[in-house]
Amino acid sequence: MTRSSLTTPPPGAAAPAPPPGAPLPGAALGSHYGHCFGCGTEHPTGLHLTARTPDGATVEAEFTVGEAHQGAPKLAHGGVLAAAMDEVIGMSVYLFHKPYVTGRLETDYLLPVPVGTTLHLRAWCNGISGRKAYLEAEGRIGAPDGPVAVRAAALFIEVSMEHFAEHGDLAAIAAEHQDFEVNP
Numbered sequence: 660m661t662r663s664s665l666t667t668p669p670p671g672a673a674a675p676a677p678p679p680g681a682p683l684p685g686a687a688l689g690s691h692y693g694h695c696f697g698c699g700t701e702h703p704t705g706l707h708l709t710a711r712t713p714d715g716a717t718v719e720a721e722f723t724v725g726e727a728h729q730g731a732p733k734l735a736h737g738g739v740l741a742a743a744m745d746e747v748i749g750m751s752v753y754l755f756h757k758p759y760v761t762g763r764l765e766t767d768y769l770l771p772v773p774v775g776t777t778l779h780l781r782a783w784c785n786g787i788s789g790r791k792a793y794l795e796a797e798g799r800i801g802a803p804d805g806p807v808a809v810r811a812a813a814l815f816i817e818v819s820m821e822h823f824a825e826h827g828d829l830a831a832i833a834a835e836h837q838d839f840e841v842n843p
């Protein structure tokens with residue numbers, strides 16, 4: 660991965676152990692919000708990622724590129740692929756049971772991804788330092804050990820629940836999340 664200093668963890672930053680109550684190894688993660696473009700089952704043209712954690716620390720998911728995801732004819736749009744990276748990385752930091760948002764997302768595009776391709780996504784945390792989480796992801800064509808088509812590195816920033824109250828719809832989060840304290 661070509662990674663800038665902004666998405667490289669400082670010396671000593673380590674990924675924390677999963678907190679009590681975090682999904683157990685092998686658990687399916689489900690959607691965090693039905694209308695989410697990345698994982699929502701109610702979104703008509705979203706990515707419909709289905710995810711699980713094989714070990715309680717990393718996340719695996721699949722994304723099948725559809726007609727709605729094209730840039731050039733019959734090829735995935737680069738922004739859509741970045742969205743898939745953002746989503747699977749977001750799911751991996753969500754394992755720590757704190758609210759984070761994307762601050763910076765860097766993406767390497769290595770291969771074109773045709774419509775109909777299933778991308779096998781994997782994301783993991785390289786370290787956390789204060790409010791900053793340093794994460795990475797890759798998308799492989801056709802199989803978990805297929806050729807790498809996309810790589811991403813990201814800096815996610817921990818926020819309070821006020822972030823969602825002030826800028827979004829906290830009630831919608833409360834309706835779908837019992838595992839966050841949603842009354843700031």
Ligand SMILES: CCCCCCCCCCCCCC(=O)SCCNC(=O)CCNC(=O)[C@H](O)C(C)(C)COP(=O)(O)OP(=O)(O)OC[C@H]1O[C@@H](n2cnc3c(N)ncnc32)[C@H](O)[C@@H]1OP(=O)(O)O
Pocket residue numbers: 665691697745746748749750753757758759760761762763790791814816818832836839
């Ligand atoms: C909770 C329930 C929901 C469930 C969620 C499930 C997730 C599923 C997946 C969801 C979908 C996927 C997820 C999505 O799509 S999340 C949606 C996309 N992201 C956003 O909308 C975030 C918009 N940005 C902001 O709200 C603010 O800018 C944030 C909160 C990020 C920081 O503003 P805040 O005022 O709070 O803090 P700060 O400015 O003092 O910064 C703090 C530190 O961070 C450093 N910094 C900041 N930005 C950058 C940057 N770009 N590069 C390098 N560094 C950066 C900064 O220098 C500082 O460092 P230091 O000076 O301390 O050293």
